Amino acid sequence: MNMTEHEKFHALGIAHSHGETEHTEPHDHSHEHDHSHSHGEHHHVHSEAEKKAVINRLSRAIGHLQSIKTMVETDRDCSEVLIQLAAVKSAVNNTGKLVLKEHIAHCIVEAIENGDEESLRQLNKAIDSFVK
Numbered sequence: 001m002n003m004t005e006h007e008k009f010h011a012l013g014i015a016h017s018h019g020e021t022e023h024t025e026p027h028d029h030s031h032e033h034d035h036s037h038s039h040g041e042h043h044h045v046h047s048e049a050e051k052k053a054v055i056n057r058l059s060r061a062i063g064h065l066q067s068i069k070t071m072v073e074t075d076r077d078c079s080e081v082l083i084q085l086a087a088v089k090s091a092v093n094n095t096g097k098l099v100l101k102e103h104i105a106h107c108i109v110e111a112i113e114n115g116d117e118e119s120l121r122q123l124n125k126a127i128d129s130f131v132k
Contacts, residue, residue, distance in 0.1 A: 050102050057095040064088050096130050 068084045111119035
């Protein structure tokens with residue numbers, strides 16, 4: 001029996017959405033290309049839209065962090081700086097969650113299908129680093 005990706009999530013106890021993927025920004029699918037990376041022997045594909053979503057989030061966080069640097073340089077109130085730092089921290093954490101979800105949805109599901117235990121060990125190591 002060939003399990004669907006959704007069934008695999010349930011079998012593994014992995015959190016996932018039952019609805020459509022939430023998109024926070026409009027994007028054009030007409031120029032989408034797949035981008036790949038490798039874990040061991042296996043080849044994983046990520047869409048241009050997935051990659052662009054992460055890059056956009058990182059770019060916004062970088063811009064926000066640069067604005068905070070200017071706030072410090074211009075002697076803005078420390079409490080305002082702390083509030084803005086908390087916002088950047090949250091944005092970076094949410095970007096990490098997005099990367100993790102995409103990694104599980106694509107790379108880890110494929111690794112499980114192929115019996116790639118090394119990718120699972122790498123995922124556990126990455127999660128440990130991310131949630132510190």
